Amino acid sequence: MSNDLSPKERMAIERVHMPELPADERSKNFEEVNQGLTPEQAVAEAQRCLQCKSRNCVAGCPVGVSIPEFIDALASDDLPRAAQVLRGDNALPAVCGRVCPQETQCEALCVRGKKGDAVAIGYLERYVADWAMQHPEGLIAIEAPEPTGKSVAVVGCGPAGLTAAGELARQGHKVTIFEALHDTGGVLRYGIPEFRLPKEIIDREVAVLSRMGVTIECNVIIGKTLTIPQLRSEFDAVFIANGAGLPTMLNIMGENLKGVYAANEFLTRVNLMEAGRRADSSTPILQRDEVAVIGGGNTAMDCVRTARRLGAKRAMIVYRRSETEMPARVEEIKHAKEEGVEFIMLTAPIAIVPTEDGWVSALRCQKMELGPADDSGRRRPQAIEGSEFDLPAGIVINAVGTSANPLLTATAPDLTLNKWGNIVADEEGETSIPGVFAGGDIVRGGATVILAMGDGKRAAAAIDKYLKR
C-alpha cells in the first residue's frame, strides 16, 4: 500500500480494533489479553494519521515521542525507520504501548479525535516496538559511545530508573542500578500483571540496557545495605527512583483480619513470586469465591482481574465515586467488565466483618452520592444516611493508594522532603543534595509509567550536564 493518500482517503479509514482473547477464555489464564495488530492493520491504522502540522499528539506525550514521524515511517511500511525514531525518544516503547493511558495523553489531543476516533497511537507504538524486538537484525546499530570516565548510581529498577540508566549509558557514563527486590522492573514486574504486560517484554528491555553496559545489582536496599552518602562518595552522581512505597491503610475495623490484603501484597505474591500461577509454586495465596477490591485505579483493576483469574466467582470493584471518576485506564475497565467483574459504584467501605475464627466474612458498605467538586476537581462523594449493607466476601483487597516509603530518606538527612514525605526535586530532577537527582513516583506520589520515564529522561539530561561541568 502506498502512503501517498489524500486527507480524504485517510479520513475514510476506520479505527482499527485490537484483536483480543475471548473474555471467557482469558479470565481463566494469565495470557496477554491484547493480541497485537496484524501488519495490514498496523499500516492501515498508520495511514489514518493526517500528519498535521500542529503535532498536538506530541505535546500530549510526557516524553515527547516523535509520534507523526514514527507513524509516517510505519504507514510507508518502513519498520526499521519507525523503530529507530521510537527508540530515539522512548526507552521502553513496548511497555508504554501496553500500559500508557493514551486516551488521556497523546490520543486525547489527536486532531482526528475531534470528529470520530483518534489514531490508535498506543497500538501502533506497541506494534513497532514488538517488531523491533523480533527483528534485532533489521535495526540500525547504535554505536557504542566514547566512555566519559564518569559513573552514576541509579536507585530503583522501575521505569524511571531504567529510562535514566539507558539515557546515561548512551552518553558514555558508567551506570549501576541498585534494586531492593530480587528482580528488575519495579511496578512493571511486581504490580502490573502478565495479562497486560508479559514479563518477557521487561526482560528484553532490560537486556538492551545490559548490552549497553549498564550493571544491575539486585538485593541492594539503598538506605540499608548502602546509604545515599555512601553512593555519593563512590559515584559522580546519583539518581533516586525508588517508587511510591507504603500502602495507605483504610483505617476501618477489621483491617487486619485474615483474608484482607493490601494490593501490593496480593499482586506481588502472584506477579513476582508466582503464587497461584503454577501448581508447584512455593508461595501461598488465598483463593476465595467472593473477592471485593476497594478502589478505582489501575491497581484496583489489576487486583480484581487477577482475583478472577485465580478462580473468584464473584470479583467486585467497590468504589466510592461513579465510573466516570475512576482513574483506571478506560481499556482496563472495559476488559474487566467483559471478564465478568462486577462494578459496585458510589459505595464506600466502613468496616470489615469477621467470622468467628478471624477470617473476613463481609465488607460493610455505605451508599454514597456525589456532591460538589473538591480540590481534585472531581465531585465529592457524600454518605447516604441509613444505607449500610454487607457485601459477602472471603477476600478484601485494599487498593486505595500508597504513600512515600521512608526507608531511603531516613538515612539521607540532607534530602529535603515535602509534607507527604516525597523527595523535593526541581524541574530537572535535582534535589537538595548537589549531584543527587530524583524522579518518578517518589517525587510525584503514585503517577504513571510515562511520567516516571519523562522524569528519568529529564534527570539524565541534567546529570549529563552536571557531569560535564
Place this chain on the structure above:
Amino acid sequence: MFEVVSNEILAENLHKMVLVAPRIARARKAGQFVMVRLAQGEERIPLTIGDADPEAGTITLFIQAIGASTRKIVDTPVGGSIRDVAGPLGKETHITNWGRVACVGGGVGTAVLFPLVKALAEAGNEITTIIGGRSSRYVILADELGALSKNLLITTEDGSLGSKGFVTGPLGEMIADPACAPKAVFAVGPVPMMKAVANMTREPGIETIVSLNPIMIDGTGMCGGCRVQVGSETKFACVDGPEFDAHLVDFDGLSDRLTSYRKEEAQRHAATDCKIAKEVAK
C-alpha cells in the same frame, strides 16, 4: 549469589549457616534481618542476622526448618549458594546501658536473641539470660550466651536440662525479688511466650521489648503484609520493627494472622513429602 561457607546442625531441624554477604556484614546492626530466597520461583523468607564478621564478609543465620521453604534453605550444602539475600532490614535495636536486663529466648528465638545479648553486653549491661526449649535437644547457644551474661538460666519442659518448666518461671522469680528485678526485658520466641512475658512485666512497669515474626513478603514496607496492631496503630513490622514495646502489641491478632496459610502450607508439605517418598521408593 551468596555462597554458603558453613552449615551446622545445632539441634533437630535447627541449622547455623554462614553466608558470604560482605555489604550486609558491614552494614548490619543488632535486631536487623535479611530476606532470603533460595532460588528462582521460591519464597522470600525473613531471617534474623544472628552474627556478622565484617572482615571476612560473612553473616550467620540460625534457621529452624519448619516449612517447605526453610527446609529447602537448610538443605543447601557448603559450597552451594543462595540466590538472593537482601538486607539488612528493620530498625536496629535501641541499645543503651540499662544496668540490669533480662534476655529471654524460647526455641529458635534464642538465636534471634543472640545478637541482642551481644550488643547489650558490649554496652555494659548486666545480663541475665533465660533460655528454654522443649527438651535439652532444643536448647541452643547456651555456651555462647553464657559467656556474655552474668547469669544463664535454662528451662526445659521435660526437665532434661536446667529447671523443669517454662522461661517465665525464672523470670517471675527475678521480678519478684527487688534485689535482682531487671530494668528492661528483651523477649524473643514463640508468640505465646512473648505474650506471657509481656503480661508479667506490665504490672510492675518494666520496659519490655519483643521481636515480632509476622509473615513478610518484601521486607521493605511496600506490601503491607507484615502489619501488626501496636497500641492504637497499625505498624509494618519490617520497617517500623521488628522490635516493639511488648505492652502495646496485639499478640492474639499476630498469632491469628500467622495461621493465614496453614491450609495452603499443609497441602504443600503433603506435596513435597510425597515427592521425597517417591524418590526413596525408586
